[in-house]
Amino acid sequence: xxxxxxxxxxxxxxxxxxxxxxxxxxxxxxxxxxxxxxxxxxxxxxxxxxxxxxxxxxxxxxxxxxxxxxxxxxxxxxxxxxxxxxxxxxxxxxxxxxxxxxxxxxxxxxxxxxxxxxxxxxxxxxxxxxxxxxxxxxxxxxxxxxxxxxxxxxxxxxxxxxxxxxxxxxxxxxxxxxxxxxxxxxxxxxxxxxxxxxxxxxxxxxxxxxxxxxxxxxxxxxxxxxxxxxxxxxxxxxxxxxxxxxxxxxxxxxxxxxxxxxxxxxxxxxxxxxxxxxxxxxxxxxxxxxxxxxxxxxxxxxxxxxxxxxxxxxxxxxxxxxxxxxxxxxxxxxxxxxxxxxxxxxxxxxxxxxxxxxxxxxxxxxxxxxxxxxxxxxx
Amino acid sequence: xxxxxxxxxxxxxxxxxxxxxxxxxxxxxxxxxxxxxxxxxxxxxxxxxxxxxxxxxxxxxxxxxxxxxxxxxxxxxxxxxxxxxxxxxxxxxxxxxxxxxxxxxxxxxxxxxxxxxxxxxxxxxxxxxxxxxxxxxxxxxxxxxxxxxxxxxxxxxxxxxxxxxxxxxxxxxxxxxxxxxxxxxxxxxxxxxxxxxxxxxxxxxxxxxxxxxxxxxxxxxxxxxxxxxxxxxxxxxxxxxxxxxxxxxxxxxxxxxxxxxxxxxxxxxxxxxxxxxxxxxxxxxxxxxxxxxxxxxxxxxxxxxxxxxxxxxxxxxxxxxxxxxxxxxxxxxxxxxxxxxxxxxxxxxxxxxxxxxxxxxxxxxxxxxxxxxxxxxxx
Numbered sequence: 001x002x003x004x005x006x007x008x009x010x011x012x013x014x015x016x017x018x019x020x021x022x023x024x025x026x027x028x029x030x031x032x033x034x035x036x037x038x039x040x041x042x043x044x045x046x047x048x049x050x051x052x053x054x055x056x057x058x059x060x061x062x063x064x065x066x067x068x069x070x071x072x073x074x075x076x077x078x079x080x081x082x083x084x085x086x087x088x089x090x091x092x093x094x095x096x097x098x099x100x101x102x103x104x105x106x107x108x109x110x111x112x113x114x115x116x117x118x119x120x121x122x123x124x125x126x127x128x129x130x131x132x133x134x135x136x137x138x139x140x141x142x143x144x145x146x147x148x149x150x151x152x153x154x155x156x157x158x159x160x161x162x163x164x165x166x167x168x169x170x171x172x173x174x175x176x177x178x179x180x181x182x183x184x185x186x187x188x189x190x191x192x193x194x195x196x197x198x199x200x201x202x203x204x205x206x207x208x209x210x211x212x213x214x215x216x217x218x219x220x221x222x223x224x225x226x227x228x229x230x231x232x233x234x235x236x237x238x239x240x241x242x243x244x245x246x247x248x249x250x251x252x253x254x255x256x257x258x259x260x261x262x263x264x265x266x267x268x269x270x271x272x273x274x275x276x277x278x279x280x281x282x283x284x285x286x287x288x289x290x291x292x293x294x295x296x297x298x299x300x301x302x303x304x305x306x307x308x309x310x311x312x313x314x315x316x317x318x319x320x321x322x323x324x325x326x327x328x329x330x331x332x333x334x335x336x337x338x339x340x341x342x343x344x345x346x347x348x349x350x351x352x353x354x355x356x357x358x359x360x361x362x363x364x365x366x367x368x369x370x371x372x373x374x375x376x377x378x379x
Numbered sequence: 380x381x382x383x384x385x386x387x388x389x390x391x392x393x394x395x396x397x398x399x400x401x402x403x404x405x406x407x408x409x410x411x412x413x414x415x416x417x418x419x420x421x422x423x424x425x426x427x428x429x430x431x432x433x434x435x436x437x438x439x440x441x442x443x444x445x446x447x448x449x450x451x452x453x454x455x456x457x458x459x460x461x462x463x464x465x466x467x468x469x470x471x472x473x474x475x476x477x478x479x480x481x482x483x484x485x486x487x488x489x490x491x492x493x494x495x496x497x498x499x500x501x502x503x504x505x506x507x508x509x510x511x512x513x514x515x516x517x518x519x520x521x522x523x524x525x526x527x528x529x530x531x532x533x534x535x536x537x538x539x540x541x542x543x544x545x546x547x548x549x550x551x552x553x554x555x556x557x558x559x560x561x562x563x564x565x566x567x568x569x570x571x572x573x574x575x576x577x578x579x580x581x582x583x584x585x586x587x588x589x590x591x592x593x594x595x596x597x598x599x600x601x602x603x604x605x606x607x608x609x610x611x612x613x614x615x616x617x618x619x620x621x622x623x624x625x626x627x628x629x630x631x632x633x634x635x636x637x638x639x640x641x642x643x644x645x646x647x648x649x650x651x652x653x654x655x656x657x658x659x660x661x662x663x664x665x666x667x668x669x670x671x672x673x674x675x676x677x678x679x680x681x682x683x684x685x686x687x688x689x690x691x692x693x694x695x696x697x698x699x700x701x702x703x704x705x706x707x708x709x710x711x712x713x714x715x716x717x718x719x720x721x722x723x724x725x726x727x728x729x730x731x732x733x734x735x736x737x738x739x740x741x742x743x744x745x746x747x748x749x750x751x752x753x754x755x756x757x758x
Contacts, residue, residue, distance in 0.1 A: 034417035034463055038612070041420060045609045084413055222644070225605035230424045233417070265601070 014119075016160035017101045018153070021059050023143060024078040025093040025132065025288070027314035028069040035086035036069075037233060043077050044229065047247045048221045055218065055249050059099065061134055063244040063255075063313050064235055065280075070313035072097075072134060072143075072246075091314065093288050097132055097143040100152070102160065113140055113294065113310040113319075114302040119159045121295045122195035127155045130291035135309035135320075136246050136253035137215040145288075197300040197332075199339040202282040202293065206330060207240035209257055210275040210323060213309060216252040220268050227263040231256075242278050242318070244311055255311070255320065275323040276309070279330070282316040293317055300332040395539035396480045397532070400438050402522060403457040404472040404511065404667070406693035407448040414465035415448075416612060422456050423608065426626045427600045434597065434628050438478065440513055442623040442634075442692050443614055444659075449692035451476075451513060451522075451625075470693065472667050476511055476522040479531070481539065492519055492673065492689040492698075493681040498538045500674045501574035506534045509670035514688035514699075515625050515632035516594040524667075576679040576711075578718040581661040581672065585709060586619035589654040589702060591640055592688060595631040599647050606642040610635075621657050621697070623690055634690070634699065654702040655688070658709070661695040672696055679711040 028036050044062075046054045061072035068091075073081065075096075082090060102120060112135045113121060120142055124131055129152050132143040144152040153162055216224070228245070235241055237257060244255040258275060281297055294310060297319050301308045306329055309320035321329045407415050423441075425433045440451035447470075452460065454475075461469060481499060491514045492500060499521055503510055508531050511522040523531040532541055595603070607624070614620055616636060623634040637654060660676055673689060676698050680687045685708055688699035700708045 037417040037420060038413035041416060041608070042613055045605055045613070048605050049609070050605075222605040223602045225608070226424055226427045226429075226601040229420070229604070229608075230428070234421055234424070 014102060014160055015163050016153075016156055018149075018162070018164040019059070019099045019101065020164070021057065021074045021099055022146065023059055023097040023099060024071075024073050024075065025097060025314060026071045026073065026078065026081070027091040028071070029089065029091075030068060032086075032089045033069060033233065035089055036081065036084075039081045039084050039087075041229070041233075043073075043080050044232070045225070048225050048228070050219075050222050052218055052250060055247060057249065059248050061244070061246040061248075062232060063311060063318075064232070064241055065313055065316065065318070066239055066241055067315045068313070070315070072132075093314070095288070096146045098146055098149050099141045099143050100156075101139045101141055110302060110305060111307040111309075113298045114306060114308040116140055116142065117295065117298045117302040118194045120156060121298055123155050123159075124152060125198075125292040125295035126195075127151060128291055129155065130289055131294055132288070132312045133294050133310040133317075134246060135311060136248065136251050137213060138251040138253070139248070140310070141248070194303055195295065195299050197303065197336050198292065198296045200296045200333055200336045201290075201338065202286065203337065204279050204281045204297075204330075204333055205283070206277055206279045206326060207242075209237075209240045209242065209259075209278070211242065211278060211320065212254075212256045212258055212261055212269075212271040212274075213276050213320065214254040214256055214261075214269040214271050216254060216269050218250045218252060221247075221252065224264055224268050228254075231260060231263065255309075276320045277323055277326040279319045279321065279326070279333070280316050281319065285315045286317060296336065297333065300336055301329055304328060304332055306332075393481060393539055394542050395532075395535055397528075397541070397543045398438070398478045398480065399543070400436065400453045400478055401525065402438055402476040402478060403450075403452055403454060404476060404693060405450045405452065405457070405460070406470040407450070408468060408470075409447060411465075411468045412448060412612065414468055415460065415463075418460045418463050418466075420608070420612075422452075422459050423611070424604070427604050427607070429598075429601050431597055431629060434626060436628065438627050440623070440625040440627075441611060442690060442697075443611070443620055444692055444695065444697075445618055445620055446694045447692070449694070451511075472693070474667070475525045477525055477528050478520045478522050479535075480518045480520055489681060489684060490686040490688075492677045493685060493687040495519055495521065496674065496677045496681040497573045499535060500677055502534050502538075503531060504577075504671040504674035505574075506530060507670055508534065509668055510673055511667070511691045512673050512689040512696075513625060514690060515627065515630050516592060517630040517632070518627070519689070520627070573682055574674065574678050576682065576715050577671065577675045579675045579712055579715045580669075580717065581665065582716065583658050583660045583676075583709075583712060584662070585656055585658045585705065586621075588616075588619045588621065588657070589637040590621065590657060590699065591633075591635045591637055591648075591650040591653075592655050592699065593633040593635055593640075593648040593650050595633060595648050597629045597631060600626075600631065603643055603647050607633075610639060610642065634688075655699045656702055656705040658698045658700065658705070658712070659695050660698065664694045665696060675715065676712065679715055680708055683707060683711055685711075 043060065047058060047060055057074070058077060059072065059074040060077055063070045071081075081087065102116060113133055121131070124142070124144070129144055129148045134141045134143070156162070231243055232245065235243055237243075241257075242255060243257065244253075246253050254269065255276070255278075256269070261269070261271070281293060286293060294317065297317070298308055298310065301319070301321065306321055306325045311318045311320070422439065426437060426439055436453070437456060438451065438453040439456055442449045450460075460466065481495060492512055500510070503521070503523070508523055508527045513520045513522070535541070610622055611624065614622055616622075620636075621634060622636065623632075625632050633648065634655070634657075635648070640648070640650070660672060665672060673691075673696065676696070677687055677689065680698070680700065685700055685704045690697045690699070
């Protein structure tokens, strides 16, 4: 397998939406869920309810892995979570994040993060902007730190119409400078190159379980509360547990162990493809400052036309690929795994010198994170 | 209004079922619900699930009043509740209770506890057996303390075929002595007299709210989880809150504030009559040892052909009457309220001397209960 950079047609200049939400990323320890059940159930029931007004302008993502219950919440939901005694057990990433969604034009049959590699993921990595990604069946959300927002939008501006959603209005923002545009974009705004695969800095694993990536209609939500809450709060899967629910206004997706689909009433959840496999990136916490991880993983998969859902959690990243492509995907990732190691196997990997990683990670840790102090989200 | 004792036809000798369950009565303080949400949600989701096997042989009753969340649970569910940290905040009645259900023959149009006054409630009060009652749309459950069980069944034996349900089998028990039969029953096993109204020992109140007494089909339970859990855990009613859910195998009932019925999908809950009012007995905790309270309240209502649902909670008793009968019911209860007071208004009420109360209450308290130690249910 040998991939040369390809040029991808950007026949239309797609829109990049900046959602009017400030997000917090948090983690509940596997043993601490009972302490958070009351506020977490309250917000979940509110979002599952029949009134779509409860969902408007909310961002809720809940992912159970073997390590923790990982949450991405808008500020309002986050405040609900921390108002109860016991919330000091919550781990919270220290900074706020801003979600961008991208309506992408013609990228062939690719879905998920793969289709954003050329125009978003690669350029942000080259600019030293660390990202937190969440794919759903409808959208891919790329989150950047509040403090990196201007840099990120400046970097993405040449490829996109920038739209900021402010309450009900959508405003076009055109006042970004073109000085800071990555070279491969500057050459030709209608054709951009898929970036060359980079060295992959973190090991990855893939368990035996198979998953469904499901869509749920908002009108169906109330009727699936019983099995959904049962899975969220009382999942009996052990080591290879992976369950993800995201409710972002009316964009509702779930990643579900294939063995659990029968717990839902017939025709209540819609699966886009038969089975997906979860590849987990990192054998220790990845932290929030390292940049380029998504680009490292997604670029070779995009080159090989493999669709990729990408779900970042508090500790690790997870890339989902169709079951039929998993062998090829793992071969590709293995090819680039710590490739600098092969060149110079006697010396330890110098993270800062890896291809495409312009900013060395300041939080590169291999030990479990210390409990972070609870940051007051109120500015 | 003047009621003379009436004779009620017992054209068939109905069956009295002793369920193979040991019940615990517990109370969660209004501020302590978050600590119990995890185990309480777990058992509720299990009971709401589609598999009726999860409901078989379970007894679950949850009643929210302005004072507390009152629970009647079989031993297995009770153990689920107390296995988590924080369960020391639970108040638990010190003894175990055994539930009896009675298939009653021809009692005219009466429903609820009213139809049991002559054959069950009155005789047990006369025998000094304190009871804890729970009406549902299908059954009336009369609970007696484990230690009073033999006495209770001996007392009720002349009127009923005694059936003990042991796992899947139902056994006819006929080895009770006739020595201890109350006189009004002994005279004629086919006709028993409604007992004369007794003095009512506790004041009562009736709030403005109207309620539905609803039946729920087991197959419908999963689909109403969202609004049901929302009401159970996040009820926003204040002073006159009353919400009761009972799931006893496939006998599922709910007492619901009329303003909340719209939260449930159309045709998901069935209401037996338009509106009911809740009359709350006691202005302080009633305790568990006083006997005769149900008989005092239910007898005059039965005499006047008023149907009565009766729901005992940890602190108070509650009798539900149809909205159209509430004025009459309150007049009747007022007539008998502390009637000995009228005879001898200068001296304080001597509780032990009240008509029909053969055993003075040992736990007659007017102050809030002290927190009881958590009793280990494992014998």
